[in-house]
Amino acid sequence: MKSLRFGVQPQNLPIGEWIQAVQEIEKLDYSTVFRSDHFATMNNDPFVMLASAASVTKTLNIGSLVFAVDYRHPAIYAKAAATLHLLSSGRFEFGIGAGYDPNDYNMTGIPLDSGRVRVERLGEALKIIKGMWTQEKTSLSGKHYKVSEIVKAGELPEGQHPKILIAGGGRKILRLAAQYADIVGIIASWRGSWSNYRVQEMTSEGIMRKITFVKNAAKAFGRDPDCIEFQMMFPWTEITENPEPIIENIAKYIGVSTEDILASEYWSCFGSSSDIRHKIRQLQEETGMSYFVLFLRRDQFGEYAESIVKPLTR
Numbered sequence: 001m002k003s004l005r006f007g008v009q010p011q012n013l014p015i016g017e018w019i020q021a022v023q024e025i026e027k028l029d030y031s032t033v034f035r036s037d038h039f040a041t042m043n044n045d046p047f048v049m050l051a052s053a054a055s056v057t058k059t060l061n062i063g064s065l066v067f068a069v070d071y072r073h074p075a076i077y078a079k080a081a082a083t084l085h086l087l088s089s090g091r092f093e094f095g096i097g098a099g100y101d102p103n104d105y106n107m108t109g110i111p112l113d114s115g116r117v118r119v120e121r122l123g124e125a126l127k128i129i130k131g132m133w134t135q136e137k138t139s140l141s142g143k144h145y146k147v148s149e150i151v152k153a154g155e156l157p158e159g160q161h162p163k164i165l166i167a168g169g170g171r172k173i174l175r176l177a178a179q180y181a182d183i184v185g186i187i188a189s190w191r192g193s194w195s196n197y198r199v200q201e202m203t204s205e206g207i208m209r210k211i212t213f214v215k216n217a218a219k220a221f222g223r224d225p226d227c228i229e230f231q232m233m234f235p236w237t238e239i240t241e242n243p244e245p246i247i248e249n250i251a252k253y254i255g256v257s258t259e260d261i262l263a264s265e266y267w268s269c270f271g272s273s274s275d276i277r278h279k280i281r282q283l284q285e286e287t288g289m290s291y292f293v294l295f296l297r298r299d300q301f302g303e304y305a306e307s308i309v310k311p312l313t314r
Helices: 014-025 046-055 076-085 102-110 117-134 173-180 204-221 243-256 258-263 273-287 298-311
Strands: 005-010 034-035 062-063 090-096 139-140 146-151 165-168 183-186 229-234 291-297
Touching: 005 014, 005 298, 014 034, 014 046, 014 298, 034 046, 046 062, 046 076, 076 090, 076 117, 076 146, 090 117, 090 183, 117 139, 117 146, 117 173, 165 173, 165 229, 173 183, 173 204, 183 204, 204 229, 204 273, 243 258, 273 298, 291 298
Parallel strands: 005 034, 005 291, 034 062, 062 090, 090 165, 165 183, 183 229, 229 291
Antiparallel strands: 139 146
């Protein structure tokens, strides 16, 4: 069983506090700091933010959760990710996905194709990206991308490149993750809005079905499934002795019952610190999940580190 580790995606953090916040996260023994990739919110550029985080830390991993394939050409991703890998001495976790948020697409005028097409495009992009990390020159003439003799994306030592993180809930993207990813994030199937988020899939049994599917697909691709690390995020988190109002608000927000929320491991990061530790340890034992991402405000960093992270990782 893989050791537990925890990442943080800071919430509502002013850019002026970013440097101090990532140094605080490192001191508190979190594994990774993450940035997302959206146009529909006032997020700052994730590549710039992660590069700055790498420059002021020594052991903290930096990661994207996740870049959307449609927002940049794969050659740009390959070069930027290789540069971050080198600048951070191998601490970059390159999260990339097929894109999902209609608001991002509508605001930029980028066509929002079907999930099938976006996953297909991500597959071609990954061929280019891995090629540019591992080969002196890369060519591909695909349905979505055409590159010709494009040079290697930096002076990456042989066998060394960023870890690839792919998160997904549907079989198409999970199959792609089984082929390429070092870290596979397990989420529910998503249809562009919370009202179409299949929260009922995220019970322990549902998560285990997705993990088993990835492992079987990895074997079919000739990969050792034990080399894959499985990750899950907790988008709402709160240590509290009275979680019921929070659970009711979330259920109302996404249009499901409170019973659905209570049964879903995805929303299980509420309650006392002992309750949360028990849920995380149980999820690890039942599914093999070992990597958890917490969406935290800065005032929560220390409390979660002392009450959840350190007791479970030391």
